Amino acid sequence: MSIIGDVTRLIEARKAVFPALYIEKNIPTSIINKMLSNANRAPTHKLTEPWRFKVIRGDARARLGNFMSARYKKLYEGNGFSERKFNKLRENPQLADTVIAIIMQRDREERIPEWEEIAAVSMAVQNMWLTASAHGVGSYWSSPALISHLGDFFKLEEGQKCLGLFYMGYYEEEIPVSKRGPIEEKVEWLDK
Numbered sequence: 001m002s003i004i005g006d007v008t009r010l011i012e013a014r015k016a017v018f019p020a021l022y023i024e025k026n027i028p029t030s031i032i033n034k035m036l037s038n039a040n041r042a043p044t045h046k047l048t049e050p051w052r053f054k055v056i057r058g059d060a061r062a063r064l065g066n067f068m069s070a071r072y073k074k075l076y077e078g079n080g081f082s083e084r085k086f087n088k089l090r091e092n093p094q095l096a097d098t099v100i101a102i103i104m105q106r107d108r109e110e111r112i113p114e115w116e117e118i119a120a121v122s123m124a125v126q127n128m129w130l131t132a133s134a135h136g137v138g139s140y141w142s143s144p145a146l147i148s149h150l151g152d153f154f155k156l157e158e159g160q161k162c163l164g165l166f167y168m169g170y171y172e173e174e175i176p177v178s179k180r181g182p183i184e185e186k187v188e189w190l191d192k
């Protein structure tokens with residue numbers, strides 16, 4: 001298989017796999033490290049390398065779930081609180097083998113707009129996602145409404161923003177890839 005064939009196959013096979021489908025099986029640290037080092041190869045304007053990650057494993061998963069559910073309760077009790085959502089926030093981190101917090105570090109001198117830093121972090125996440133997929137590890141990017149509160153849990157530094165949680169776990173079920181509309185409807189070629 002040519003490299004382009006491999007890359008296309010990898011991109012086409014990538015999919016979101018949710019925590020409810022994860023099985024109890026440890027992801028080797030070597031795979032997590034490969035995901036992180038591939039994330040680190042993402043393109044970055046002015047080489048600001050704005051991606052930061054917190055790897056949450058073991059008991060830290062329960063601490064994260066307890067934090068998110070407690071904060072959710074505090075914010076929404078008597079104001080649209082859902083028991084189902086509360087339980088999901090509490091349980092999801094523990095259904096995962098590993099959760100990686102996706103964090104953007106704004107360039108200290110703000111030499112480029114924030115959207116470019118977010119774009120670079122997103123490209124780093126795609127590298128992680130493809131790497132996980134290549135190893136048969138299920139994963140997905142979660143961006144709960146609580147995201148702006150996660151800074152309190154992670155003790156974020158000046159200029160850092162949490163952009164979501166990357167959940168990971170092995171899975172056994174066959175999961176079809178999701179559909180996309182035709183690319184032709186999204187592209188205009190200008191050649192005159």
Ligand SMILES: Cc1cc2nc3c(=O)[nH]c(=O)nc-3n(C[C@H](O)[C@H](O)[C@H](O)COP(=O)(O)O)c2cc1C
Pocket residue numbers: 014015016017140141142143144164177178
């Ligand atoms: C920036 C970003 C944030 C996302 N946040 C969520 C989320 O909060 N909840 C969720 O169910 N999926 C989330 N997703 C995953 C999408 O639901 C998923 O990618 C989409 O359904 C397409 O499926 P696929 O990735 O399997 O092709 C997010 C994806 C991206 C890129």
